[in-house]
Amino acid sequence: METGEYSGVWLDLWYITKHDRIKLGLEKSHVNDAFVIAGGTTQSRSKLYMATQTRRNNRRNNRSIQTNRVGFKPSIRRQRYELQPNDLVKYKKILCKVKGGFSYGKWVRLVTKAGKIINTNVKKVELVKYGKGIQF
Structure with missing residues (x-):
């Protein structure tokens, strides 16, 4: 029309x-x-093509305005662990995606392509590709 x-x-x-x-x-x-x-x-x-985007930084850089009800600014994480969510890693010749880390970054939770969740030490995995930014 x-x-x-x-x-x-x-x-x-x-x-x-x-x-x-x-x-x-x-x-x-x-x-x-x-x-x-x-x-x-x-x-x-x-x-x-399917593309996903993962934020590189969790908080904005300007901290002068944002405060909570008590008046304190939110804390900024100063240390990042070597494996972050959505990173592609190899574990026992299997490609997996990192779901998250725990125990101060010493352990990591992985998800296989079949959807199986694996908890393992970071020393047993090998980083293949970082997962931040835009992935295709």
Whole structure:
């Protein structure tokens, strides 16, 4: 439906998109809805990439304003342990993701691709890739 006062602007109604998506046999997702709205039918489609972003720092740098109810500023962690959440590590020839650390950074909790949780000493794992920033 073309709007009269704005040339080139296209107004799309959800039920039309849903009807066309079902007719093409596509599941509901943002990518598939965009494909249907653009008038796609049999065109070849590019591969979908999944990206996740993990913050590098937990707190902002400016501490002059933020205080709690008592008037104290929140404490800033001064020491970071060598393994952080979302780091990719190798444990017994298995690639795992770090879920978190405990016991003052001496032990680490890992998650395998199958979803199994493993608690192990940091000396038994080898860092493959840091998990901060944007990962594809």
